[in-house]
Amino acid sequence: MSITDTKPRPEDLRSVIVNVFRFDPATTDEPHYDSYKVPMTGSMTVLDLLFYLLEHEDGSLAFRYACREAICGSCALYVNGTYRLACKTQLKDLKAEEISISPLPHLKVIKDLVVDMDPFWEKYERIRPYLINDEAPPEKEFIQSAADRLKMDDMVDCILCGACHSSCPQVWTDEEYLGPAALLKLNRFTVDTRDRGNKERTKLFDNEQGVWRCHTIFNCVEACPKSINQTYSIQHLKRRAVARRLGMK
Ligand code: SF4
Numbered sequence: 001m002s003i004t005d006t007k008p009r010p011e012d013l014r015s016v017i018v019n020v021f022r023f024d025p026a027t028t029d030e031p032h033y034d035s036y037k038v039p040m041t042g043s044m045t046v047l048d049l050l051f052y053l054l055e056h057e058d059g060s061l062a063f064r065y066a067c068r069e070a071i072c073g074s075c076a077l078y079v080n081g082t083y084r085l086a087c088k089t090q091l092k093d094l095k096a097e098e099i100s101i102s103p104l105p106h107l108k109v110i111k112d113l114v115v116d117m118d119p120f121w122e123k124y125e126r127i128r129p130y131l132i133n134d135e136a137p138p139e140k141e142f143i144q145s146a147a148d149r150l151k152m153d154d155m156v157d158c159i160l161c162g163a164c165h166s167s168c169p170q171v172w173t174d175e176e177y178l179g180p181a182a183l184l185k186l187n188r189f190t191v192d193t194r195d196r197g198n199k200e201r202t203k204l205f206d207n208e209q210g211v212w213r214c215h216t217i218f219n220c221v222e223a224c225p226k227s228i229n230q231t232y233s234i235q236h237l238k239r240r241a242v243a244r245r246l247g248m249k
């Protein structure tokens, strides 16, 4: 098949049963799953599937998306028991005859697959996610060596999808805990050679609602659709906090 030939191959045509979480708190107290039989083609993604349902089954189905390229992080969902980006996940890779689609667990549902991300953004805001540097700017730009840039390599890949936040038992039980995504971003700035905000950022992570709340369960690492190791960042911040307390930094 050529790249311009969009006609599905006969072997690609089969149907799949999809169970989609439905809940409208404005009209009912109880969530439920609606089941649909959907024709699927070889390259169909979970997001394509949701659009299919929107167009052919129920125009009121609510879900989030923006970039459709695994960049914006807005389409994170819980699919067949695993955190996934809907736009990046092809149905064939799920290797399942039946697919269950739910919103990010442990977050308040606004409608269907849309959850309230405000608590997540509030924690992100708390870590001051921008360079703090009141030195006079250089004539051209702040130079950063390739080796220094490499130190924050996987951290800058975080697309703030919220999957790790949703997967963390400490987030479920302590609403003040910063959570893995905010701590990862905090570490991103502590290792950035252009940043001078370490003193104020240390106060944010060296406390009970910061790194010491993490019990190294690794749920966040497993949940991340970008394969980022948030636990490594949290351990790095813990070492930094201890070194500071011992007067080593
Ligand atoms: S670290 Fe991974 S799971 Fe967590 S918000 Fe960033 S991209 Fe999503």
Ligand code: FES
Pocket: 064, 065, 066, 067, 068, 069, 070, 071, 072, 073, 074, 075, 076, 085, 086, 087, 088
């Ligand atoms: S729509 Fe942007 S990450 Fe999926």
